[in-house]
Amino acid sequence: MALPFAHPLTDEALSTTAVSVATGVAGVIRAPFKGKLIAVGTMIGSVIATADATCTVSIAGTAVTGGSFVVALSGTVIGDHDYASVYDPNANAAITGANLVNENDVIKFAFTGSGTGGGNVHCYAVVRLG
Secondary structure (H helix, E strand, O other): OOOOOOOOOOEEEEEEEEOOOOOOOEEEEEOOOOEEEEEEEEEOOOOEEOOOEEEEEEEOOEEEEEEEEEEOOOOOOOOOEEEEEOOOOOOOEEOOEOOEEOOOOEEEEEEEEOOEEOOOEEEEEEEEEO
16 A cells, blocks of 8 residues: 655654643754754643644744644544644644744744643654754
8 A cells, every 4th residue: 555645764763741731832843953843742641631632833932834733622532633734734834934943952842722621742853954
């Protein structure tokens, strides 16, 4: 079976964890090299409660254009995957700019809104060397 998207060997998947989707909680990752952020996302470790949560991704304090997406309350189950991407039309959001990273930049996944729970939230970023 063919994969839907070709990923060159210059793509690096990075991951971190946030303790929940509550406002003020964040996960952070260090960029290992200079490149372009091509995808970011989360997968929840338990159902969320109360309301939707928004995840906003930033690089060195600057929000990634199109890098925010909603982790929805309605119908959540463990493992729900929400993400933003430059290449995937099925993503929750489309990354369109402010997505260049330098080595040692901090990539931050910040949660806001009224959502609570979500268990440990797996956060990932895919950086393409360049």
